[in-house]
Amino acid sequence: MSDAPNSPEAVARARALYDLGNTSIFASKADPRFHYTLYVPPAVGKGAKVELLVAVHGSSRTSFLEFRDGFAEFGRWNNVAILCPVFPTGVLGDGASSGYKYMQEGDIRYDQVLLAMVEEVAAKYQQNWQRFAMFGFSGGGHFTHRFAILHPETLWAACIGSPGSVTLLDPDRDWWVGIRDLEARFGIRFDQAALARLPVQMLVGDADLETWEITHKPGGRYWMEGANDAGRTRPERIKALAASFEKAGVKVQLEVVPGVSHDRMKVLGRVKDFLAGVLATMRAR
Template sequence: MATTRLLGTSDIPAEHWRAAQLIDRTPFIASTFEPRAQASYCMYVPKQHYELPSITSRKLPLIVTIHGSGRRAERARESLVSLADRTGSAILAPLFPTGVGGDPNEAHNYKFLAYRGIRYDLILLAMLDEVAARWPGVATEKVFLVGFSGGGQFALRFFYLHPQRISAVSVGAPGVVTRLDPVVEWPRGIQGVGDVFGGLEVNVDKLKEVQHVQLIVGGDDVENVGGGLLQWLRMRNAMSDPLSQAVGSFQLPNRKEALESLYHEFLGAGIPSSFVVVDGVAHENMKVLPSIIEFLEPFLT
């Protein structure tokens, strides 16, 4: 069966962009790169700023916001719309469903980038290629990556593997941190990365070229990661593949401790980074959001 060509803003007259759902808030669009993942994405493209590329115009910066375990991708997009309007930026919000790869109970797949042959980092790269085709006036070669909780895990690991595609990144309160440690196995450290990701390695020199890494967490985000559910899963030997590899029988540090330790590793490696603690806040995305926006805005204008 013939493949239908993707139509974008360079194909459709500007007066029809809204009717074609190519401007402002888009619906969710299925990603065709890896059907097993059943992934999709939505966009926000501010009409007042978007135009086709020309000698005199600049492409819109692209913010990529990664949802947490609750998969509220649309909410993640909406939380940054005001920032996008102020700065003339576009937003990409992927959606990575649970229950894929043959395990109906699996909920952590995307966080670790590789799950039963599904490469979530490559899915995002394919989404960026689609965005470039539909919206040639959006800059996709380098993006501004944001993630909190489960999204923070994705953002951190994507930063490790593809720093050349990132201008700046905000890593918010990840439950399981991948340390910049070459003697600890992936995903707790970076040993064996090439075996998991087809020869890709973590290149610290490339990490240092990213403009800035924000590591952000609430000051009261000190509860045990996973709580009682993690212990329940351990007792029943019922942890999913990626969670078992990352957690196993280890006692995880709380999010604040883990992120502070990572910050010191980044400092030692010369990676431009900051450690931001939002006082009086627990594991609450919307309450740290103002500090994330404050971090992003200067890079976008």
């Protein structure tokens, strides 16, 4: 028996409750192991066309709701829907928590999982989201900058917050430290020109200095030569990432936030300001 509402009034009420504003949590149709929730501006229910921001959680996975709710007001008044994916810990049954940060885990390609989610919600809400913005902090910052390297043509902005480890645009080192084997590994050729056109913001707190979680050691799951070469702390590593992007022609807005440690919520205002500026320029065109 279907649990779908069976009258026009019930359908409208269910849509208002579960599909608009702060939505329910949905399983991805392409791969139900992965979930997502959204903030959808109410105007979408009346046929409005809006932009999309993807906000990616960190290692704890709890921030997906904080990001949905934290960007809701911005989304309502700037006509932007917010999509928050959920990439669970231990999706392969092994308890591993960081696979999504590096884009690949076993037979899972997390970039493709995310693109399938975007395609699904775009069809559901009758939107053109072939290009969208992305923000991530900590583990989400891992995901965001690597997604931008792989798929710059799909983004209209990338906001990269405090990643613990970074992939530099180094053609002499393999993934994840560099991009030498990008095509062999992912079937994607690095598009430097597309990345150079992408508005990029990078953020880190100047007090975000703990290293216990970000120092790679031999024998670790993601250990490889050069794993720690970008710097010891998160501020050092994001500065190295910014320099690498700028060398490739990307205009990076780097923000080292005074007095802030590893606190995702204390950078959201700066992210909103950056995205509002990009939106104004994009819409003026």
